[in-house]
Amino acid sequence: MTDRTEFAAVEAELNARGFTRMVFELDRIESLLDLLGSPQRAYPAIHLTGTNGKTSTARMIDSLLRAHGLHTGRYTSPHLETVRERISLDGEPVSEERFASVYREIKPLAELVDARSDEPLTYFDMTTALAFATFADAPVDIAVVEVGLGGAEDATNVLQAGVCVITPIGLDHTEWLGDTLQDIALAKAGIIHPGATVISAAQEEEAAGPLLERCAEVGATIAREGGEFGVLGRAVAVGGQVLTLQGLGGVYDDVFIPLHGAHQAQNAAMALAAVEAFLGAGARRQLDIEAVREGFASTSSPGRLERVRNAPTILLDGAHNPHGMKATVTALQEEFAFSKLVAVIGVLADKDAEALLELLEPVVDQVVVTRNSSPRAMPTEELAALAAEIFGDERVASAEEMPDAIELAVAMAEEDVPGELSGVGVLVTGSVVTVADARRLLKR
Numbered sequence: 001m002t003d004r005t006e007f008a009a010v011e012a013e014l015n016a017r018g019f020t021r022m023v024f025e026l027d028r029i030e031s032l033l034d035l036l037g038s039p040q041r042a043y044p045a046i047h048l049t050g051t052n053g054k055t056s057t058a059r060m061i062d063s064l065l066r067a068h069g070l071h072t073g074r075y076t077s078p079h080l081e082t083v084r085e086r087i088s089l090d091g092e093p094v095s096e097e098r099f100a101s102v103y104r105e106i107k108p109l110a111e112l113v114d115a116r117s118d119e120p121l122t123y124f125d126m127t128t129a130l131a132f133a134t135f136a137d138a139p140v141d142i143a144v145v146e147v148g149l150g151g152a153e154d155a156t157n158v159l160q161a162g163v164c165v166i167t168p169i170g171l172d173h174t175e176w177l178g179d180t181l182q183d184i185a186l187a188k189a190g191i192i193h194p195g196a197t198v199i200s201a202a203q204e205e206e207a208a209g210p211l212l213e214r215c216a217e218v219g220a221t222i223a224r225e226g227g228e229f230g231v232l233g234r235a236v237a238v239g240g241q242v243l244t245l246q247g248l249g250g251v252y253d254d255v256f257i258p259l260h261g262a263h264q265a266q267n268a269a270m271a272l273a274a275v276e277a278f279l280g281a282g283a284r285r286q287l288d289i290e291a292v293r294e295g296f297a298s299t300s301s302p303g304r305l306e307r308v309r310n311a312p313t314i315l316l317d318g319a320h321n322p323h324g325m326k327a328t329v330t331a332l333q334e335e336f337a338f339s340k341l342v343a344v345i346g347v348l349a350d351k352d353a354e355a356l357l358e359l360l361e362p363v364v365d366q367v368v369v370t371r372n373s374s375p376r377a378m379p380t381e382e383l384a385a386l387a388a389e390i391f392g393d394e395r396v397a398s399a400e401e402m403p404d405a406i407e408l409a410v411a412m413a414e415e416d417v418p419g420e421l422s423g424v425g426v427l428v429t430g431s432v433v434t435v436a437d438a439r440r441l442l443k444r
Helices: 003-016 027-035 054-065 098-116 125-136 180-190 206-218 260-278 289-297 320-333 353-360 380-391 402-414 432-442
Strands: 045-049 072-073 088-089 142-146 164-165 196-199 221-224 230-237 240-247 249-256 306-309 313-316 341-344 368-371 396-398 424-429
Touching: 003 098, 003 125, 027 098, 027 125, 045 054, 045 098, 045 180, 045 260, 054 072, 054 142, 054 249, 072 240, 088 125, 088 221, 088 313, 098 125, 164 180, 164 260, 180 206, 196 206, 196 260, 196 289, 230 260, 230 289, 240 306, 240 396, 249 260, 249 289, 249 402, 260 289, 306 353, 306 432, 313 432, 320 353, 320 424, 341 353, 353 380, 380 396, 396 402, 402 424, 402 432, 424 432
Parallel strands: 045 142, 045 164, 072 142, 164 196, 196 221, 313 424, 341 368, 341 424, 368 396
Antiparallel strands: 072 088, 230 240, 240 249, 306 313
């Protein structure tokens, strides 16, 4: 069996496990990891939760750690093109051969756990175990791990990490986490364990309370954006922005990141503080400024205002909730000067599509609604009806398939535009799945 064939078979087996369960608890993943010899104890970790910005921040942390000479493992979700993206070693997705090999080692032990459980291990349980085992085998000096959903009962919360990062908390996944910021923050605070150092973004008061209470309860130390660290200044630059950051150990200036938006500057401040906390920088010691600059300059975050085509410019952005879309819209207004912008949008049925469309309306001229490849996708007809109420019929078009939607959006963007197309753009957004579908087509 070839590596590609074996990897495809492994992917099919993972997909067959399903992505949800009726009851969230850690017993199954703990049992599996015990059978594997507790690989998550073989290295220290930085653990991230929050509503938006987790993956971008994790990628910045990873890049900064590598710039300081450490071998890293990174676990993030969801993926855009291949499940291998979820498990990275030294910044690169694991190979198909390695992914399949570790899976085959884990599979018989997973079947033992399944046999004595009411529910089988899920897709996410299995990829989490795969990541932790891969990192132990490598071996890595440190793991950077993003929570899948919530925190307290997420499969990754077996780590009990020494450094925790809490990105901005907003309303999302309310069917699982609760419908108030307080409920959601309470769930996310569960990744804070005794003695941890917590790096927290500025939070709404309702979300900040449970985080502070958890820190007090377990004796954790918290550093908050706007107090111990933050963004002192930012300027738009070609291909990104130049930042001045207040870190735990002092000021870091002339820091270029090849990412757009004030939200990415905020993510950078959190990433810097997390790496300072891990490496022991603080009031008496700064990190090496050149290593910091190198780490940030080599950061990437696919699907986050990612430019994949020029003339017309095509941007991909995975904003899928109001908090994320607000950040995207602000970045579009501040850092791009489109004379005409057409959006392609596809959302999942359980998301607040109306709010996403309302946020987009002031900054795009027209919208093309479509359906992404997820079985949970909102039907095109339903999304089109919502869009028509907000944009008006004359500004809304629809296409059932992504290739047709992109082609239509490009034609609409170029229509009646004299001369150069440099000020014309297409934004593909609404869901990570929508962006993944578009990226497969446009990055070929």
